[in-house]
Amino acid sequence: MLSVHQDVLQIIQAKFSSFEIVKSVHLNVSILGEYWSEQHHILAVVAYHSNSALFLFSSKKPKPFHLSDLIIEAVIPIDENFECLSDPIPGEHNYLLFVVRYRKVSFEFRIKIGPESSNFASEIVKSKERFLSEESDKRWLLKYTDLYNSLENTELKSQLDDIPFIRQKMAQNQNSINRDSMLKYQLKLKEPEFTQYQEFTLFIGTWNVNGQLPSISLKPWLSSDDDPPDLYAVGFQEIDLSKEAFLFNDTPREAEWEKMVLDGVHPKAKYRTVALTRLVGIQLIVLINTKHYQYIRNIAVDTVGTGLLGKMGNKGGVAIRLELHNTSLCFVNSHLAAHVEEFERRNQDYKDINARINFRKYPTAIKDHDQVYWLGDLNYRITELTTSQVKTLLIRNEMAALLRADQLNQQKERGNVLLDYNEADITFPPTYKYDLNSDTFDTSEKARPPAWTDRILFRGKGIYQLAYRSHMELRISDHKPVSAIFKSEISVINQAKYRKVHEELLKRMDKLENEFLPQVTVDQTEVKFDLVKFREPQFRDIIIANTGQVPAEFEFIKKLDEQSYCKDWLRITPYCGTVNPGEKCDVRLEVNLESDLTELDDILVLHLNGGKDMFIIVSGKGQKSSFTTSMSALCRAPMPIMNLSEIQWKKIVALEGEVLYSIPRELWLLVDHLYKYGLAVRDLFESNSTQESFVKIRDWLDFGSTEPLPGSVETIAETLLIFLSYTKEPVIPFHLHDVAIAASSNYQSCKNIINQKLPDIHRNVFLYICMFLQELLRHSNENGYDAKTLASLFGEILLRDPIRNSKPQASRENLVSFIIF
Amino acid sequence: MSGGPYNYSYIFKYIIIGDMGVGKSCLLHQFTEKKFMADCPHTIGVEFGTRIIDVCGQKIKLQIWDTAGQERFRAVTRSYYRGAAGALMVYDITRRSTYNHLSSWLSDTRNLTNPSTVIFLIGNKCDLEAQRDVTYEEASKFAEENGLMFVEASAKTGDNVEEAFLETAKKIYQSIQDGRLDLNAAESGVQHKPSTPGRNNLSNDNQANKDNCSC
Numbered sequence A: 001m002l003s004v005h006q007d008v009l010q011i012i013q014a015k016f017s018s019f020e021i022v023k024s025v026h027l028n029v030s031i032l033g034e035y036w037s038e039q040h041h042i043l044a045v046v047a048y049h050s051n052s053a054l055f056l057f058s059s060k061k062p063k064p065f066h067l068s069d070l071i072i073e074a075v076i077p078i079d080e081n082f083e084c085l086s087d088p089i090p091g092e093h094n095y096l097l098f099v100v101r102y103r104k105v106s107f108e109f110r111i112k113i114g115p116e117s118s119n120f121a122s123e124i125v126k127s128k129e130r131f132l133s134e135e136s137d138k139r140w141l142l143k144y145t146d147l148y149n150s151l152e153n154t155e156l157k158s159q160l161d162d163i164p165f166i167r168q169k170m171a172q173n174q175n176s177i178n179r180d181s182m183l184k185y186q187l188k189l190k191e192p193e194f195t196q197y198q199e200f201t202l203f204i205g206t207w208n209v210n211g212q213l214p215s216i217s218l219k220p221w222l223s224s225d226d227d228p229p230d231l232y233a234v235g236f237q238e239i240d241l242s243k244e245a246f247l248f249n250d251t252p253r254e255a256e257w258e259k260m261v262l263d264g265v266h267p268k269a270k271y272r273t274v275a276l277t278r279l280v281g282i283q284l285i286v287l288i289n290t291k292h293y294q295y296i297r298n299i300a301v302d303t304v305g306t307g308l309l310g311k312m313g314n315k316g317g318v319a320i321r322l323e324l325h326n327t328s329l330c331f332v333n334s335h336l337a338a339h340v341e342e343f344e345r346r347n348q349d350y351k352d353i354n355a356r357i358n359f360r361k362y363p364t365a366i367k368d369h370d371q372v373y374w375l376g377d378l379n380y381r382i383t384e385l386t387t388s389q390v391k392t393l394l395i396r397n398e399m400a401a402l403l404r405a406d407q408l409n410q411q412k413e414r415g416n417v418l419l420d421y422n423e424a425d426i427t428f429p430p431t432y433k434y435d436l437n438s439d440t441f442d443t444s445e446k447a448r449p450p451a452w453t454d455r456i457l458f459r460g461k462g463i464y465q466l467a468y469r470s471h472m473e474l475r476i477s478d479h480k481p482v483s484a485i486f487k488s489e490i491s492v493i494n495q496a497k498y499r500k501v502h503e504e505l506l507k508r509m510d511k512l513e514n515e516f517l518p519q520v521t522v523d524q525t526e527v528k529f530d531l532v533k534f535r536e537p538q539f540r541d542i543i544i545a546n547t548g549q550v551p552a553e554f555e556f557i558k559k560l561d562e563q564s565y566c567k568d569w570l571r572i573t574p575y576c577g578t579v580n581p582g583e584k585c586d587v588r589l590e591v592n593l594e595s596d597l598t599e600l601d602d603i604l605v606l607h608l609n610g611g612k613d614m615f616i617i618v619s620g621k622g623q624k625s626s627f628t629t630s631m632s633a634l635c636r637a638p639m640p641i642m643n644l645s646e647i648q649w650k651k652i653v654a655l656e657g658e659v660l661y662s663i664p665r666e667l668w669l670l671v672d673h674l675y676k677y678g679l680a681v682r683d684l685f686e687s688n689s690t691q692e693s694f695v696k697i698r699d700w701l702d703f704g705s706t707e708p709l710p711g712s713v714e715t716i717a718e719t720l721l722i723f724l725s726y727t728k729e730p731v732i733p734f735h736l737h738d739v740a741i742a743a744s745s746n747y748q749s750c751k752n753i754i755n756q757k758l759p760d761i762h763r764n765v766f767l768y769i770c771m772f773l774q775e776l777l778r779h780s781n782e783n784g785y786d787a788k789t790l791a792s793l794f795g796e797i798l799l800r801d802p803i804r805n806s807k808p809q810a811s812r813e814n815l816v817s818f819i820i821f
Numbered sequence B: 001m002s003g004g005p006y007n008y009s010y011i012f013k014y015i016i017i018g019d020m021g022v023g024k025s026c027l028l029h030q031f032t033e034k035k036f037m038a039d040c041p042h043t044i045g046v047e048f049g050t051r052i053i054d055v056c057g058q059k060i061k062l063q064i065w066d067t068a069g070q071e072r073f074r075a076v077t078r079s080y081y082r083g084a085a086g087a088l089m090v091y092d093i094t095r096r097s098t099y100n101h102l103s104s105w106l107s108d109t110r111n112l113t114n115p116s117t118v119i120f121l122i123g124n125k126c127d128l129e130a131q132r133d134v135t136y137e138e139a140s141k142f143a144e145e146n147g148l149m150f151v152e153a154s155a156k157t158g159d160n161v162e163e164a165f166l167e168t169a170k171k172i173y174q175s176i177q178d179g180r181l182d183l184n185a186a187e188s189g190v191q192h193k194p195s196t197p198g199r200n201n202l203s204n205d206n207q208a209n210k211d212n213c214s215c
């Protein structure tokens, strides 16, 4: 572990339990893909006993300072399904592409090459090794994956079982990795529904040409059958034995042999080269009948040397992979170690080729293909028999005895090589070693025993071998060429059916995506309040129930051109929150009427993050009250306002009709009561009376009564303050505010405003209140009020702003205190 | 082809508007689920649905907002017009009043969306021929006069439903191709999604997008 990241390591460790150990981290990872690139990302390998996982974090800063900077974006278990590889990035020498695959999902990270990346990579390799030796248990990861937990639906769950856990936000963000991989996976499962098998004829050939020049026609080998094959895979060994070829892996023979092959193919069809690959003298060409060419995709080649030093190209294997229609094919041409006694070396070469061939495409390895054809000079010999014994058995045609002595058969039987490959019965004579230009086995001094060094094996479903033979006519080499004809079942996509299945799946995915949208129900979409009265709050609860598959984040949102998400007479608590699937949340709607509204109407928009919006209609009727009626109107009312007829009320509100009182009756009743009973009461205005007692006084004023004014003097004092605070226009009308405040430091100008600018009723009220305050001050010994306190208390109310308390306080006090004295 | 075959390259926002009960929600449901809802409750709010479609070989994700048609929500649903690339304006061929209100829906749409928004007029419930109250000719003339695309459709039988949604998308896509629609404008209703560099190829890349397309 690099010490520079020790601090980061600790921060990340803080995200985990003490059994979950952060083994290694990599900072500054960028991710290729659509959504991610802009954030800072960090990778971490975390171990839990013998299990490990790769965590992908997004971080608020390049280097996190606190664990809250980190969000887990994805969790990929490091188990048997975990694969990783690195690729160079063209043009970026300091970076490499680190590709992680988990089943069908892949992530691509760009990381800087250096000690950090190599340490990190080795930790991943170690984790994977550690895993392979122990049992897999992914349960510890579940807690990091809200996606996984929220899936109640088992159908969904089984579909998601096969992919790593990706943070739900991303899933909700219509993450295409998820969608893509899900679709591919589903398509794979449904393959039988849209594919049918079609037989293709494959010609596989192998020939060790012993470094000879391509001087003869290959027709006797490549076109000895009546019908042309659909595909050729032709392998050569030892096409060039020169030092130059060995050292520089370059030889003119490559093109020459390719031409010989193209000239030698069956005349009844046209072929073109699909791929050619070569390692020193080991060459492989795949040709396809031109009519099939368009159905070939994803061609890749790779070569592996197993010769000198275990890696030089004098021995080894070359491979070509491709997809023909919907079947993946792999052809391997190998030239394994020589010498009779070296069969174990040959086994090892085979294993090395398998392990090291890597097509860097999916699938990457030989074994991952639907069909594999393995050909070449495998170099296995006949043991336990002398040359003359072999020859005698051959003359007597006792093939069984000979084949029992064949090392490949023996080693294969023991499971040491080509384990699950098949080979047809050999009915042709050994293909090695002949005198050049003859059909005679080696007559040189060494007189090597003949052997079936040249072989063709196969692996996979639906492969039927029609022929397996050698071609004696080709005599330029000390080996004879071998060929095999296969009828192989290739899965062909029925376009019409494919389109149907694909469409259906897309539809299903759309449906799934729609199901993944947050869904809630609200128990009532129309909330009606009873008659709403001044300062008498009411509430209704609504229940938001999550009926969807994912947590629902809700919020009441503003409508176009509105200031707030609800009218000012309404309060919503909570106005936002999250409800988990299957759970509920109570939301309280509370009305409190402080204006003269008679119709209460609002439509609330309950928005689900990433989903639909619901409307909730709130309605109610407001009851009129003297508290919210203008003072000019009240002075015209001959009786308590609730006793007025509708017509009378309308007239009064329109300020029609005679002014009956110089100040509102209600104000007089309150103040008069305080004159009589309250002047000497200590802390008169400090009461905190109950809702109930206020309501009684309000109704007494609004409805009128023969009973005495209910409530304590403190409550009545408070009611007076409320009355003055809510009158439709404040005592100093809004339009005079600025003038009044500007004049506040000058007694004379204040007086002028009061005398000349205030409407009559307002002036009456103002003076009446001032007189009352002066009266209070006369009793300040008993009630404890001084001028300053009273001025600030009443100044705020008499000069109230439409939006309360937005003007400097001091000047209001001044205004009032000038007046009082 | 640059991206994986199933990544979408654009997101188009649609709104569905029209009087209550004309079948807006049923049209959305038919389009996303291929099902008809015989007794669909009034939409009280704005429903949301998505589907990925193929236009000219491009995968496009439609984000569809189905609005409440009741008059009392009219002021609120106006908030949802903004940024729509397509507006499906629906009336019910068996109820003349729903047709008469179209001019008011149209003026809302024109006022609240941008000039490149594609407006598609749908005469729904064309399965109810016997109760027809608005002739095809009349509506088609209205559409022509106002430069709208028009079909009669049925959310019940599915007739022309797919077509209405897809034709709208095609028209929007054409606007993008012609450069008439400015993708950078926040209100275009279209978001561009760059596809991921495709690494893993599934079979059928070649065939998947061969749907013939006139544009």
Ligand SMILES: Nc1nc2c(ncn2[C@@H]2O[C@H](COP(=O)(O)OP(=O)(O)OP(=O)(O)O)[C@@H](O)[C@H]2O)c(=O)[nH]1
Pocket: B018, B019, B020, B021, B022, B023, B024, B025, B026, B027, B037, B038, B039, B040, B041, B042, B043, B044, B067, B068, B069, B070, B124, B125, B126, B127, B128, B153, B154, B155, B156, B157
């Ligand atoms: N016969 C017939 N009935 C339909 C068709 N489309 C909708 N309906 C019926 O008409 C009624 C109203 O349909 P909705 O989709 O709820 O109407 P809406 O426009 O969404 O109404 P709001 O949500 O109130 O704005 C439902 O009872 C449907 O079953 C159609 O094409 N044919």
Ligand SMILES: [Mg+2]
Pocket: B024, B025, B026, B041, B042, B043, B066, B067, B068, B069
């Ligand atoms: Mg609806």
